[in-house]
Amino acid sequence: MPSLGSHQFGDRTTSNSLTDVDASGHGPGHLIHVGYPKAGSTFLQSWFANHPEIAYEPSGIAGYRTIWEMVDATTADGDAIRWHVTSAEALVAPPERRADGLVGEVVAPADPRRRAAACARLGMLFPTAHVLMVTRGFRSIIGSAYSQYVREGGVLSLDALAKATDPDQLTNEWDYDHAVTLYRKTFGDRLHVLPFELLRDDPSEFVSVLQNRLALTVHAQLPTRLNPALSQAELAWYPRLSTVLRGAPLPGRLRARAQRAYLRRTRAGGFPRLARMLQTLRPLEPVDVQAASAAVVDAFRGRAEALRDEPSYGPYLADYLLD
DSSP: OOOOOSOEETTEEOOOOHHHHHHTTOOOEEEEEOOOTTSSHHHHHHHHHHOTTEEEOTTOBTTBSSHHHHHHHTTSOOTTOOEEEEEOGGGSSOOOOOTTSOOSSOOSOOOHHHHHHHHHHHHHHOTTOEEEEEEOOHHHHHHHHHHHHHHTTOOSOHHHHHHHSOHHHHHHHTOHHHHHHHHHHHHGGGEEEEEHHHHHHOHHHHHHHHHHHTTOOSOOOOOOOOSOOOOHHHHHHHHHHHHHHHTOSOOHHHHHHHHHHHHHHHHHTOOHHHHHHHHHHSOOOOOOHHHHHHHHGGGGTTSOGGGTTOGGGGGGGGGGTOO
16 A cells, blocks of 8 residues: 655655555555544545545445445556545544434443554554544534534433533543544554644635645545534424434334434434424523533643644644643
8 A cells, every 4th residue: 555645744744655656556545534523524525425536435444335346346447546535433432332223312431442442453454544533623512512412312401411421521532632642653654633623714725735645636626515503493402302202102113213214314404494493483592502611621621732733733722722
């Protein structure tokens, strides 16, 4: 697998030649995007899927859905492909999944040992891969995490969830120092870290930095904005709707099917018109994300020192409590 060519990533440079490696007969490289959650993963996966020099399949491995696709690719002309991509944000914070596939409740606190195990497994299976890690600043992560919790069928208010959640669970999940140290030890300079804030503020610049780092020669069209934030009405009403659905007087299997259908809809786009109508008919108190965030944000302090000297993070140090 190739090393990157001599080009810049922020202020860093690498000296290995991508062209020389390709000319020697080796195939394209493997890029593993490990997350974080709520840090532009949907945008990136759309970009991966539409880039002509990248092979990517949702929920696949190295651009393949099945082993037979890999077999078939051996007879195809793959000269245009420079990178095979695996993307799963859960790799950096592996969750303990509920047996019924519904997330909406915390099953177990985030466990750093699961992150270490995932990193070790990736290093064993793909020892020469490159890893992309996109982080999100602590000051915005609370509201974004609650939005995702609500999308997944969560029933608690933000205040109630904040009180019920062990602070260690939050800080362990977004402990950037732990994650960066693990992946840098395993993958060395092949770990590439970028801030979500750059993607938020300037998607073209974010993609340009990434394209340069991957030595891509074709500029793919930027995805439209995906996974927009939930409205105040949705944040207020989705927990109520989830509660009603969980208590619906339906047979067990039918209720489970209804819950899954509901979650597919909230994940895909939700019920914004229904939420607005309900909020008009029976207004609920708006969700005050900033107030709840202020109460817990300091628990993250000292968990992002590994990002302080990363070139792309300079304008965003305050977001990571590094000011």
